[in-house]
Amino acid sequence: MKDTTNSAPVIEAKGLNLVFQTADGPVQALKDVNLTINRGEFVSFIGPSGCGKTTFLRAIAALEHPTSGTLTVNGMTPDEARRKRAYGYVFQAAGLYPWRTIAGNIKLPLEIMGFDRAEQDRRVAQVLDLVELSGFGKKFPWQLSGGMQQRASIARALAFDADILLMDEPFGALDEIVRDRLNEETLKLWARTGKTIGFVTHSIPEAVYLSTKIVVMSPRPGRITDVIDSPLPKERPLEIRDSREFIEIAHRVREGLRAGHHEE
Amino acid sequence: MPVLTVLGLILVIWYAASVWMNSTWVYDQAERAGTMVSFAEMVPQTMTQERPLLPPPHQVGAELWEGLRLGSGYEVFLQSADQPILDRLQATLDHVFSKKGLVYHGYVTFKGTMMGFGLGILFGSLLAMAIVRFRVMDMSVMPWAIISQTIPIVALAPMIITVSSQMGLTDRDVPKAVISAYLSFFPVLVSMVKGLRSPDQMQLDLLKTYGAGEGAVFLKLRLPASMPYFFASLKVAVAASLVGTIVGELPTGAIEGLGARMLIGSQFGEPLIMWAALFAAAILAGLLIVAVGIVERLARKRMGVPA
Amino acid sequence: MSALLFALLVWLAAWALNVWLAGSPVAKTRFGKALVPLIFGATLLVLWEGLVRGLGIAPVILPAPSAIAAKIATSLPMLWQDFAQTILKGAIPGFLIGSGAAFLTAVAIDRSPFLQRGLLPIGNFVAALPIVGLAPILVMWFGFGWESKAAVVVVMVFFPMLVNIVAGLQASERMQRDLMATWGASYLQTLVKLRLPAALPFVFNGLKIASTLALIGAIVAEFFGSPTFGMGFRISTEVGRLGLDMVWAEIAVAALAGSLLYGIVALIERWMTFWHPSQRH
CATH class of the missing domain: 1.10.3720.10 (MetI-like)
Incomplete structure (x- = not known):
């Protein structure tokens, strides 16, 4: 287990701007974004569509390139960090390759990164256990339920042991019951691995339940309107959602979202 | 723009290839005459041969233009300016039919294609409806419809023609249309089956709650739902029926149509005739596809589907 | 003429059999899915043979399947x-x-x-x-x-x-x-x-x-x-x-x-x- 109290900054954005050139003219996807994420934090990005939360996550992963400002990951540029395998990315859809088994899918990034066979097998077994999918390695993705597929995709992101896990609405397409369970499991996973997690969602309860830090964003232009540090304890049973603190934070997030909405 | 670049590239390669392929003949001639030809002398000679292995583009263009000009009768039309318009059209048509240029041969092929296309659409749609309606048709006929397309119809073509003449059908239109229809019914059949089955269970259930009978379900839901699929299949089908018609014109004895021109060019060793017929067929194919595309777009607009 | 009648009868019987097969649970099995088209194909051949023999069609127009097989x-x-x-x-x-x-x-x-x-x-x-x-x-x-x-x-x-x-x-x-x-x-x-x-x-x-x-x-x-x-x-x-x-x-x-x-x-x-x-x- 890693030391999660270490508060060294892992991701730092300063005056970040990102403009997309579209057919209808330029669109300011991110405007003057300043944010520091420390090691071991669980940070949620919440806001309506078009607020730039996904764009910011993609910029961290070097899938988008900022127009101006600085963005560092572990003190490096996102491109360098990617080459150092700094992050695992989980999309809304599991995006598993249908022609590979679950184990084969988890092996894919390992093959690309050039791990040897034995190491690949060891890691596959380890992460399958971590997401509680042991015994499903030989199944094909389409033989599994949506929730299990998403767990497999998380295992795939964990396999090469990146410090940062970036999750873009990973449970958005799942039903509420499955979602609750996966939220609980995500927290357990986070506690066990001590990874830094960036998590995009549009569900207020999900953001409050999971995060140590909630980043509220607004659209047109995409920007940060509020950053809330959660006072909730690390141990969070599902029932915590009925507590007064929880409801207060949720209220503040909602206010933040509404304020961003009015400014338009 | 990229298309033009690639087309330009193809032209350049074509010229280079025709120099290369036709040069053998030039050198042979020179050797026979006991003279030497330099490269610079050779190149122009490859451009103007009467029976080139690979005619350069401008030669094909000239032959094509000649065939179209002679065949279209537009000169007749222009020269008869003093006569009533109907007479002028009549004279022009007479000219087209008497001259038997590429326009005429193209028309013969076009007619065959349209007949086959029509038959193919009719047969394909009816079969699709029967297959969707009756499970036993689906199970018995569908596998054979697929197998029918793996059989090279061209093997049947000469026989269909001979047999139909044995049966007293001297006109070649019928056998050609049959071959053409055989090739074009399949895309229509497959798309229509897909289209007629495209309404989902929810839509079917909704109509059932309205108390709709089978006929109403077919007319109000299945048929309209299949139309986009139907129109999408037409382009493939029209191209297939053109191939069918040309193949139907190939077997010995045919004298009319673009396929027959290719055969004649091949038998008499006249490459230019072959190339001109080939390009005329390409132009015809292009026109047919564009025409079908326009029909498709109009139909979509009427049905309110974004094109 | 009797050959043609016989062929038509075979055709009808086979078609009825196929209709029954298509409606029965056999149709769901692999065997049924292969059997129905096979029966259909076979009856087409029978019908063809019957047509040629019954109507006395000249072999230069349409030879019978048996002649082709030979x-x-x-x-x-x-x-x-x-x-x-x-x-x-x-x-x-x-x-x-x-x-x-x-x-x-x-x-x-x-x-x-x-x-x-x-x-x-x-x-x-x-x-x-x-x-x-x-x-x-x-x-x-x-x-x-x-x-x-x-x-x-x-x-x-x-x-x-x-x-x-x-x-x-x-x-x-x-x-x-x-x-x-x-x-x-x-x-x-x-x-x-x-x-x-x-x-x-x-x-x-x-x-x-x-x-x-x-x-x-x-x-x-x-x-x-x-x-x-x-x-x-x-x-x-x-x-x-x-x-x-x-x-x-x-x-x-x-x-x-x-x-x-x-x-x-x-x-x-x-x-x-x-x-x-x-x-x-």
Whole structure:
């Protein structure tokens, strides 16, 4: 287990701007974004569509390139960090390759990164256990339920042991019951691995339940309107959602979202 | 723009290839005459041969233009300016039919294609409806419809023609249309089956709650739902029926149509005739596809589907 | 007349049997799915035989299936020679070379959007053209042997294959390509591990079209000149001599070859793209 109290900054954005050139003219996807994420934090990005939360996550992963400002990951540029395998990315859809088994899918990034066979097998077994999918390695993705597929995709992101896990609405397409369970499991996973997690969602309860830090964003232009540090304890049973603190934070997030909405 | 670049590239390669392929003949001639030809002398000679292995583009263009000009009768039309318009059209048509240029041969092929296309659409749609309606048709006929397309119809073509003449059908239109229809019914059949089955269970259930009978379900839901699929299949089908018609014109004895021109060019060793017929067929194919595309777009607009 | 009546009765009985089979649980089984079309095909043959015998149709118009079968049995060596010439030497090498060339071309232009935008519309157009028309020209270039037949097949299968493979290479999802990017995968790794497997359903779609085109090309090319054997040659000469039983024998061989080639492609497809929704049952 890693030391999660270490508060060294892992991701730092300063005056970040990102403009997309579209057919209808330029669109300011991110405007003057300043944010520091420390090691071991669980940070949620919440806001309506078009607020730039996904764009910011993609910029961290070097899938988008900022127009101006600085963005560092572990003190490096996102491109360098990617080459150092700094992050695992989980999309809304599991995006598993249908022609590979679950184990084969988890092996894919390992093959690309050039791990040897034995190491690949060891890691596959380890992460399958971590997401509680042991015994499903030989199944094909389409033989599994949506929730299990998403767990497999998380295992795939964990396999090469990146410090940062970036999750873009990973449970958005799942039903509420499955979602609750996966939220609980995500927290357990986070506690066990001590990874830094960036998590995009549009569900207020999900953001409050999971995060140590909630980043509220607004659209047109995409920007940060509020950053809330959660006072909730690390141990969070599902029932915590009925507590007064929880409801207060949720209220503040909602206010933040509404304020961003009015400014338009 | 990229298309033009690639087309330009193809032209350049074509010229280079025709120099290369036709040069053998030039050198042979020179050797026979006991003279030497330099490269610079050779190149122009490859451009103007009467029976080139690979005619350069401008030669094909000239032959094509000649065939179209002679065949279209537009000169007749222009020269008869003093006569009533109907007479002028009549004279022009007479000219087209008497001259038997590429326009005429193209028309013969076009007619065959349209007949086959029509038959193919009719047969394909009816079969699709029967297959969707009756499970036993689906199970018995569908596998054979697929197998029918793996059989090279061209093997049947000469026989269909001979047999139909044995049966007293001297006109070649019928056998050609049959071959053409055989090739074009399949895309229509497959798309229509897909289209007629495209309404989902929810839509079917909704109509059932309205108390709709089978006929109403077919007319109000299945048929309209299949139309986009139907129109999408037409382009493939029209191209297939053109191939069918040309193949139907190939077997010995045919004298009319673009396929027959290719055969004649091949038998008499006249490459230019072959190339001109080939390009005329390409132009015809292009026109047919564009025409079908326009029909498709109009139909979509009427049905309110974004094109 | 009685032969015709008998055939009609058999037809009706078999049809009734099929109607019953289609409605029964047998239809859901693999056996039932194969049995129903087989019964249908067999009754077509019976009907054909009955029609020819009952109406006394002249063999120069339509020989009976039994006569065709007899002809096949007595001329096996000749049929084999024609098959080897047209299918083994003409269609199959042409099919392989044409598909292979299309594959290499597609991968070669994969990195150039400019070439793709230029070649694709042309490829789409050419794929719809009656390319069989090139047959006489290619026969002139490559002579009467199997080489010209293979060349016709190469040209015929090239464009439909190219269009399908290029479309297939673009078929992988954006998200999956992004994933590859987050792992720092190289162009080659993305091509081999993601885009080529994702393109397979398209490739096989093209191969199926190409397999039927290959036979058409090989046979048509023989109409323009061939040695004194080969299926196209045999068909055109036997038609001239009104030897329709031989023509039908060749057609039967062509049908078998066509279905076999298609079937082989479909089997490989089943094996290689087992994961695709259209292959899961």
